[in-house]
Structures are given as structure tokens and as C-alpha cells.
Amino acid sequence: MEFDIELGVATMFRDATMQNIVPELRTEADWDSFNEIKDTAKQRTKDEVDGFDRDKPELLIKACKDLNDKAGSLTLEHPTPFGTDKFVNERQAVVKITNDHQARLLAIKSEETEGYDQLKQDIHAREGVRDHARDAFARTTDRRAGEERRMPTRDL
Secondary structure, three states: OHHHHHHHHHHHHHHHHHHHHHHHOOOHHHHHHHHHHHHHHHHHHHHHHHHHHHHHHHHHHHHHHHHHHHHHOOOOOOOOOOOOOHHHHHHHHHHHHHHHHHHHHHHHHHHHHHHHHHHHHHHHHHHHHHOHHHHHHHHHOOOOOHHHHHOOOOOO
């Protein structure tokens, strides 16, 4: 349940990042990078969902085996009074593989968002060079008005 909320928030953040970067895409290379990030993430998400649906029985069997091995191992914890229930182990295995799947989907969304952020930083670095001369000129000109401009300054 908690991963559904995290995945929803990550999706909303990714969508907001996409909407924020789209107006800044000016060149064909920017659009190609944007579409490559989007298509790669979409394909990775599709592969993860398809692989999870396809391999779910095997993952469940492996998770149940791991839980049974852990339950049979020597620990210093007191066992439950009634032992371990097969249903409880299966339910824990389902929760574990579902949480692992959701965590992988969340990682894909996070990597996609990081890709958009990196693209935005690259665009800003490239665009910043373009306005460098104008900003330097603005810093050197003195736009103070009236008497303030004519008064001498004390440089110590």
C-alpha cells in the first residue's frame, strides 16, 4: 500500500518535471534526448511489469523457500507458540515480491526524473553561455539616477 502512494507521488513529480522542461527544449537534439529518456523509461517499465507477471509463480516459490529456510535456521529468538503457518509464509512471500516489484518501478521513475533534471541542467549550462556578454555589460554599466550617480565613492 505504501509503495502505491510513493509510486503515485513519483509519477506526479516526474510529470511536473516533464512539463517544466518542455518549454526549454529548443533544438532537435534536446527533443531527441527528451524522447530517448521517455521511451527508455517506458520500455523499462513495460519490461518490468511483463517480467513480473510472467515470473510471478517462480518468484513466489523462491520467496516461500527463502522464508522457510529462514524459519528453519537456528536463531536466538523464541519461536511462536504455534509454529509457523504455511499461509503466513505464503502471504509474507507475496508481500515481499510485490514490494520488490514496486521498488524497482519506483527506481525506474526516479532514474527517469533524474534524466530530465540532467537534461535541464545541460540546457541551462548551454544557454547560460549565450547570455554571458549581456550579463557582463549589465554589471559594468551604472544605472543609478541623479545625485547618487554623481557623488564620489570612497574606496578604501
